[in-house]
Amino acid sequence: MKIAVYCQPDSATWIAALRRALPEAQIDRWSVALGGEADYAVVWKPPADVLPGLTRVKAVFNLGAGIDAIPDPYSIPRGVQLVRLDDAGMAEQMVEYVTYAALRCYREFGAYAGQQGDALWRPRSRLPKHEFIVGVLGAGVLGSAVARSLSSLKFPVRVWSRTMKQLAGVECFTGKEALGRFLGATRFLVCLLPLTAETRDFLDHARLSLLPPGAYLVNVARGALVVDDDLLSLLDSGHLSGATLDVFRDEPLPPQHPFWHHPRVVVTPHVSAVTLVKDSVEQIAAKIRRIEAGLPITGVVDREHGY
Numbered sequence: 068m069k070i071a072v073y074c075q076p077d078s079a080t081w082i083a084a085l086r087r088a089l090p091e092a093q094i095d096r097w098s099v100a101l102g103g104e105a106d107y108a109v110v111w112k113p114p115a116d117v118l119p120g121l122t123r124v125k126a127v128f129n130l131g132a133g134i135d136a137i138p139d140p141y142s143i144p145r146g147v148q149l150v151r152l153d154d155a156g157m158a159e160q161m162v163e164y165v166t167y168a169a170l171r172c173y174r175e176f177g178a179y180a181g182q183q184g185d186a187l188w189r190p191r192s193r194l195p196k197h198e199f200i201v202g203v204l205g206a207g208v209l210g211s212a213v214a215r216s217l218s219s220l221k222f223p224v225r226v227w228s229r230t231m232k233q234l235a236g237v238e239c240f241t242g243k244e245a246l247g248r249f250l251g252a253t254r255f256l257v258c259l260l261p262l263t264a265e266t267r268d269f270l271d272h273a274r275l276s277l278l279p280p281g282a283y284l285v286n287v288a289r290g291a292l293v294v295d296d297d298l299l300s301l302l303d304s305g306h307l308s309g310a311t312l313d314v315f316r317d318e319p320l321p322p323q324h325p326f327w328h329h330p331r332v333v334v335t336p337h338v339s340a341v342t343l344v345k346d347s348v349e350q351i352a353a354k355i356r357r358i359e360a361g362l363p364i365t366g367v368v369d370r371e372h373g374y
C-alpha cells in the first residue's frame with residue numbers, strides 16, 4: 068500500500084507518525100510520480116495540482132475538520148472519498164476555548180480587569196443566567212460538543228443547523244425561517260459552521276443586527292463566515308458588546324487590521340482547536356484499515372453540501 072503525504076508546512080512529522088501507525092505501508096512525501104501510484108493521500112493545504120494527479124487513490128484524508136483549504140476538493144474522481152478529521156481531540160479543545168469565552172463574557176472578567184487597573188472596587192450587576200442565552204451555529208461534531216458542555220454549566224443553549232437535531236437539554240432549530248427567532252434571543256453566539264458556498268459571508272450586518280443589544284460573538288470556524296466591516300460597525304455602535312475571534316479572512320491577521328486593537332475584540336491566532344498529530348494519525352490509520360477491510364467510515368465529505 069502506498070500513501071502520499073502533502074502537508075503544509077511540515078510533511079516530515081506526519082510521514083514519521085504515519086509510518087509508525089501503518090508499518091506495512093510505503094509512505095512518502097507527495098511527488099507527481101507517487102501521486103499517480105498512491106492508494107491513499109494525506110493532505111493539508113495542497114496546491115491545486117496535487118488532487119487531480121491522484122488517479123488511483125481510494126481516499127484522500129484532510130488533516131483538519133474543514134476542507135476549505137483544498138483549492139478544488141472535487142478534482143478527484145467521484146468514487147474517491149474525501150475524508151476530514153472528525154473530532155480527533157479537537158472537540159475537547161473547542162469546548163475549553165468556548166467555555167472560557169462564555170464565562171469571561173458572562174462574568175465580565177474583562178470589565179473587572181479594567182476596574183482593577185484603576186483600583187476600582189465596584190461590583191457589577193449581573194444578567195440573570197436564564198437571559199444569557201447561548202446560540203451555536205452548526206451542531207456537528209464540534210458545535211454539539213460545545214452545546215452540551217455549556218448546557219451542563221446551566222446556560223440556556225440552542226443550536227441551529229441545516230438538518231434538525233435532537234440534543235438533550237438543548238433547543239434545536241433548523242431552516243432560514245427559524246434563523247431570525249434563533250438569533251433574536253441569542254446573547255452569546257458561537258459560530259461553528261463550515262465554510263462553504265452557502266455559508267460564506269453568513270454573518271453580515273443584517274444577521275448580526277438580529278442579535279439583541281449587548282450580545283457577543285465568538286467565531287471559531289472560519290474568518291470568511293463573518294463580514295469584518297459589518298462586525299466592526301456593530302461593535303463601534305455598541306449594538307454588540309464584544310467579539311472573540313480565533314479565525315480570520317487573512318491569516319496571519321495583518322498587523323494593520325482594526326481587530327488587533329479594538330477594545331471590544333479578543334484575538335487569538337487560530338488556536339481554539341489545533342490538529343493533534345497522535346490523535347489524527349490514529350484516526351486516519353484506523354480508517355484506512357476499515358477501508359481495506361471493506362467497512363464504512365465516518366467523516367466522509369458530502370459532495371453536494373461541501374462539508
Ligand code: NDP
Pocket residue numbers: 132133134153154157204205206207208209210227228229230231259260261262263265266287288289313314337338339340341374
Ligand atoms: P461538522 O461537519 O461536524 O458540523 C458542521 C455543522 O454545520 C453541522 O451541524 C451542519 O448541519 C451545519 N451546517 C453546515 N452547512 C450549513 C448551512 N448551510 N446551514 C446551516 N447549518 C449548516 O463540522 P465540525 O463541527 O467538525 O467543524 C465545524 C468547523 O469548525 C469546520 O468546518 C472548521 O471550519 C472549523 N474548525 C475550526 C478550528 C479552529 O481551530 N478554529 C478547528 C476545527 C474546526 P448538519 O448537522 O445538518 O449537517
Ligand code: OXD
Pocket residue numbers: 130131132133134152340341342
Ligand atoms: C481545522 C482547523 O479545520 O484546524 O481542523 O481549523
